[in-house]
Amino acid sequence: MTSLRSRLRSVSVSIKTKLGTLVVVSVFITTGLLMVALRTETELRFITVFSVIATLLITQFVAHGLTAPLDEMNTVAKSISHGDYTRRVRGADRRDELGDLASTINRMADDLEAVDRHRKELVANVSHELRTPIAALRAVLENVVDGVSAADPETMRTALKQTERLGRLVETLLDLSRLDNGVVPLRSRRFEVWPYLSGVLKEANLAAAQRGLSSGSGSHTRTDVHLHLDVSPPELTAHADSERLHQVVANLIDNAVKHSPPHGRVTVRARRGRQPESLDLEVVDEGPGIPESERHKVFERFNRGGVPSPHGPDSDGGTGLGLAIARWAVDLHGGRIGVAESARGCRIQVTLPGIPPPRG
Secondary structure (H helix, E strand, O other), X not given: OHHHXXXXXXXXXXXXXXXXXXXHHHHHHHHHHHHHHHHHOOOHHHHHHHHHHHHHHHHHHHHHHHHHHHHXXXXXXXXXXXXXXXXXXXXXXXXXXXXXXXXXXXXXXXXXXXXXXXXXXXXXXXXXXHHHHHHHHHHHHHHHHOOOOOOOHHHHHHHHHHHHHXXXXXXXXXXXXHHHHOOOOOOOEEEEHHHHHHHHHHHHHHHHHHHOOOOOOOOOOOOOOXXXXXXXXXXXEEEEOHHHHHHHHHHXXXXXXXXXXXXXXXXXXXXXXXXOOOEEEEEEOOOOOOOHHHHHHOOOOOOOOOOOOOOOOOOOOOOOOHHHHHHHHHHHHOOEEEEEOOOOOOEEEEEEOOOOOOOO
C-alpha cells in the first residue's frame, strides 16, 4: 500500500510539472524578448506580439498532448455506455495521471465485458436447465391428455419427479439471487461435529432412496455408493452456521457421489482447525478426479466439468450450481474451499475459521 501511494504521488507530479514548465518557459520567452527589445531599441508592441504568438504556440502544443487522450477516453466511455465493451483507450503505458486514468477505464471495460458475458451465459444456461424438465413434464401431460397413456400412479410419479426437479432448480436460483443481493444472514453457533455430520449423511442417503432416478443439486440419487464419516477427535466441536454448512456438505457429497464408480466410497473427514472452534473438512471420492487445468473453474456457476461421469454417459450431471453454492457458503464464513492433490479420485478441502478474534 505504501509503495502504491508513493507511486501515485510521484505520478501526480507529472502533469503539474508540465504546466509549471509551460509557465516558466512562457516567462523566459517574454523576458528574453523584452531584453532584446531594450538592447536593440525595438518597439515594445512588436515584442509583445512575438511573445504572445510564441506563448500560444507552446501552449497549443502542450494542450494537445493533454486533451487528445481525454477526447479518446470520452469516445471510449460513450461506447461503453452504449454497450460496446470491446474498445480500449490507448496510452495506458503513459507515466502520468492520464495513463493511470486510461488503465482504470480499460480495467472497467474488461470487468463490464466479463459481466456482460457471464450474464449472457447465465440466461442461456438457465433457459437450458428449465427447458429440460418442462419439456419432459409437457410430454407426459400431453400423452395423458391425448389418451396415449393413462393417468396411472407410474405416469404421475414421472410427472412428479420432473416437477420436483424443476422446483429444486428454481429454489437453487433463488438461493443464488439471495446470495448476489447479500440478504442471507450468517447465524453461527457452537455444535458437535459428529452427530451433525452423521445427520447430514443420513439425510443424503434417505433423499437418494426416496427420489430414485430423479436429480437435483444437493441430493444425490445413487444408492450403491457407500458414505463414510471420519471425525477425530469424536468430541470435536465447531462454530459455524449449521444451515449454510449443511449446504456445503450436502452439495459436496452430491458431487462426489455422482462421480464415484459403481459401489464406490465417499469419505467425509473432519478435523480440528488451527483457530478455536475452527474446522477442517474434506470430502474424498474414488472417481476420475479433476484435472489440474479444470480446478480453477469447478466452483463456477453452471460448470459441469470436463470429466465424464463414470457411471454412464446418460446420467444426470445436475445443474452445475451445487459447488458454486458451496463456495458461497464457505466465503460467507470467511473460510476457504478448494481442490487438493489426491493420489486417487477427487479431494475437496474446506476450512472454516471458527470463532472470529475480538476486535480492538
